[in-house]
Amino acid sequence: MAEVTEQETDRPEGSVYRVAGALTITRAATTQREIDALADPLTIDLSKIDRMDTVGAWIVYRTVRDRGAKVIGASRDEVSLLKEVGEFDKPARVIPDEPHGVSNVFRELGQWVAEAGTTLVGLLGFFGATLIGFANIIRRPRKFRLNAVVQRFDVVGVRALGIIGLMSFLIGIVIAQQGAVQLAQFGAEVYTINLIGRITVRELGVLMTAIMVAGRSGSAFAAQLGTMKITEEIDAMRTIGVSPIEALVLPRMMASILMMPLLGFWAILAALFGGGLFVWFDLQIPPLTYIQRLHDVIPLTDLWIALIKAPVFGFIIALAGCFQGMLVEGNSEQVGSRTTAAVVQSIFLVIVLDSVFAVFFSSIGWV
């Protein structure tokens, strides 16, 4: 550890800074502070130090450079180190310049609009590319990658059964419990079954499944494709002549389109089961009556609505996930932000489409 042996400030010829021991990075902050406190003209005496690293040398160097300080008592090694450090005196900026002020707000707003526009156009283009991919596969079914699709079925569908079943089961219980409490005020507890039956089959079963699939699989699609983009796997595929759309995007899309109705149906069953359990234990309505009643109150069109919406939601989720994944460029931070964007976009689009469907099916008389 260095020790300051002398700090003379009252001499007419200026101050002397004399250190002993090691002049290294360990003491850099203190050394700088002590030197800053001394008055000009300054002399730095290095005769007592036994070790100096480049940071120590840099502090001495910058004092000489900025304040014209005199260095005495430096050994040959120290002189050469000081010289060498001086050779590297090429000030570099630490962060890139960024404009500030009002103009910057407009610039960012403009950039945001332009980006939103290009994303939308890009999404359309991507949609077109997948359609072409589908067409190619229909024309040449030999190119269909059955293994890849089946593997995605497993990941997107089978492995999601547990979590989606549990979630829907709990949602069924919650709807039944809340419905029963409210309807009891009118003495109409029995209508709890109508509530459970219609809301889960028509809306919540598939919607909640879509949200879960977006979080589970949409994000995974974006992250997988994004990582492959960074590691240049997708570029490698292109140069070999394999279309990334056909090899990577279509299997994921098919899996998600085909699995969504199945998962949605499974979710509906789980929710009805959860609701049924609640009605049985809380309202003492036996399961057989519950099933009979469900049969009476749920029109078949409700199930059709669910099964029509599900593949569309699946398509949207896979589209947003794969599209965002393919947009990744540069660094790994983008994988994260694109994955987030994929989930947010797909859930948003799913809910927008769900309301469009609600209006549509009501207006064609499927109420």
Place this chain on the structure above:
Amino acid sequence: MTGVPKDCDPVITVRGLRNAFGDQVIHDDVNLTVCRGEILGVVGGSGTGKSVLLRSIIGLQTPEAGEIEVLGENMVGRTEDEAKNIRRRWGILFQNGALFSTLTVAENVEVPIREYFPFITPPLLDEIASYKIAMGGLHADAGPKYPSELSGGMVKRAGLARALALDPELLFLDEPTAGLDPIAAAAFDELIRSLQKRLDLTVFLITHDLDTLHAICDRIAVLADRKVIAVGTIPELLALDHPWIQEYFNGPRGRAAAENYEEGATV
């Protein structure tokens, strides 16, 4: 032959190191000593565990058995707090640079300094980062750039600048010249040599680059058959009758590198 020079002041000592992933044994009874002030090159075929050896020494990989001492401190089974004191004294250049992608080059260099010396004032910190960047052989323009904007050679140099941030005594380099063009590789060799002399560094260098071995390594350790089979200068290694070593240094590339180096030395 795993002889250690007589006047050796050991900086890294590895004794009886064993590493395995499941059934696959990577190292079995590896012994190695790195002396202060030398550049030790580590060579070996692909998959002989050069990078695993490096990771064991710097504590990223817990070995199954063996002792590792770095700068006089035992590295196996240390707590995070104890390891900090050692980490302050070494710098590591990873194979792919491993720059923090959300920070600029200058901020990358500042990370270790901020971590260990938080009281250094920002202007001084920025100046230190600037001269480290210049020392790493980068132009000052590179300071405010993000890693994704750099070429392969620049990433290595920025990684080196970060490795040098704390004025380390010990420098680990994992394939520093891989992926560089011959001119850039030669310049990088030169840079490492001059930094090593100037800052009195001990360098542990993994490489496949025969030119690097000839140009800057004081001793070379050969990894094969899960062990360090030999350590020595190139002439010492050539005197051995091991087929891999013979093929490595006397293959067409090995001879070409040797001839180049001899010509270069006589000119």
